Amino acid sequence: xxxxxxxxxVIDVQNxxxxxxxxxxxxxxxxxxxxxxxxxxxxxxVLTQDWHPVGHSSFASSHAGKSPLELxxxxxxxxxxxxxxxxxxxxxxxxHADLRTDADLIIxxxxxxxxxxxxxxxxxxxxxxTGLEGYLRTRGITDVTLVGLxxxxxxxxxxxxxxxxxxxxTVRTDLCRGIDFDGSLAAAIEGMKSAGVTVL
Ligand code: VGL
Ligand code: ZN
Numbered sequence: 001x002x003x004x005x006x007x008x009x010v011i012d013v014q015n016x017x018x019x020x021x022x023x024x025x026x027x028x029x030x031x032x033x034x035x036x037x038x039x040x041x042x043x044x045x046v047l048t049q050d051w052h053p054v055g056h057s058s059f060a061s062s063h064a065g066k067s068p069l070e071l072x073x074x075x076x077x078x079x080x081x082x083x084x085x086x087x088x089x090x091x092x093x094x095x096h097a098d099l100r101t102d103a104d105l106i107i108x109x110x111x112x113x114x115x116x117x118x119x120x121x122x123x124x125x126x127x128x129x130t131g132l133e134g135y136l137r138t139r140g141i142t143d144v145t146l147v148g149l150x151x152x153x154x155x156x157x158x159x160x161x162x163x164x165x166x167x168x169x170t171v172r173t174d175l176c177r178g179i180d181f182d183g184s185l186a187a188a189i190e191g192m193k194s195a196g197v198t199v200l
Contacts, residue, residue, distance in 0.1 A: 011147070023179075028150075056110065077124070133165055
C-alpha cells in the first residue's frame, strides 16, 4: 500500500482507445485487469475521460480536406488530427466495461471545442487548467503514478505536466499502451525522462 500522499491516475481507458474503437490503441484492453488490481495499492485513485463535443477541432472531419494523423496549425501550436473519438455520451467515450470506476475523482477533458487536451492537468494551450492540480494538492498528494492510454499522447502530456508542477511522477509502461505514430512513442519516453519522470 502506498502512502495516502501518493495517487494513482488512470488515463483514458475508454472504448474508443481499445480494439474495435474509433482510435484503437493496439492492446489497449490488455492493461485493464492489471490496472484494476493496482487500484488496491492506492488510497486515492483518479480516472480521466477524454470527452469531446461533436465537431471538436481535433477531429480531421472538422477540417476540410484533412485526414487523421495530418497536422494543422492551431493558435496554440501544431495539432495532430484524429478520427472522431470519445464523443460525449457515446459508447466510445465510456470507460472499458471491465475497468473499475470506484475512483475518488473522474476528470473529463477535451470539452472546449477549440482546444484539445491531452494532459489531465492543462489543455493543449498549456495554460488552461483542468482543476486536477488543485484537487491533488488539497488532498495532500505529492506523488503520482500514471497508467493508461495512450503512452505517447495523454499519458505523456499528463506525466510531463505533473513533473513540471512539482509532483514526483512514475509511469508504469507495463500498464500503458501507445499509438506510436511517426516515432512518437520513443520521443515520449525520452521527453518524460528529461522532465524527471520515472519511467518503469
Ligand atoms: C488521446 C489522441 C486524442 C489519448 C486522446 O488519450 O492519448 N490521444 N485524444
Ligand atoms: Zn481526444
